[in-house]
Amino acid sequence: MGPNLSSLRSRWSHPQLQEPVSGGVERQPEPKPQDLKSLIQPPIRPFTDEIGYSPLKKMSNDALWKAMRSYADNTGVPYKEGTHSWLMFKVGYVYPVVCFPLHPFEVQLYIGIHSWLGLLLDGQAE
Numbered sequence: 001m002g003p004n005l006s007s008l009r010s011r012w013s014h015p016q017l018q019e020p021v022s023g024g025v026e027r028q029p030e031p032k033p034q035d036l037k038s039l040i041q042p043p044i045r046p047f048t049d050e051i052g053y054s055p056l057k058k059m060s061n062d063a064l065w066k067a068m069r070s071y072a073d074n075t076g077v078p079y080k081e082g083t084h085s086w087l088m089f090k091v092g093y094v095y096p097v098v099c100f101p102l103h104p105f106e107v108q109l110y111i112g113i114h115s116w117l118g119l120l121l122d123g124q125a126e
Contacts, residue, residue, distance in 0.1 A: 067105075
């Protein structure tokens with residue numbers, strides 16, 4: 001079921017023991033491993049430059065709310081304030097804002113609308 005741990009080679013060098021001083025054994029401090037960013041960034045940076053990647057920008061939550069309201073108005077599904085549909089609409093809005101804040105606006109809109117409609121269908125099945 002895989003190699004024994006003793007057969008795996010470590011990527012980190014082990015500290016060498018110094019000669020004992022006055023009968024005791026002193027060890028050199030463990031070397032600090034590099035942080036993940038400095039380890040991963042060198043091979044990733046040229047790749048992202050080559051493909052023309054640019055970091056995603058956060059969209060305004062206000063814009064998502066307005067876009068969801070506009071889309072919902074065109075579906076013909078009622079969602080008057082205070083109804084179950086209204087509550088599920090608000091859940092559908094909050095879900096992409098909280099769980100997918102760095103996704104593109106269009107993806108957040110898709111997630112929000114389809115979460116709302118899915119929650120409505122699920123509520124009808126009960």
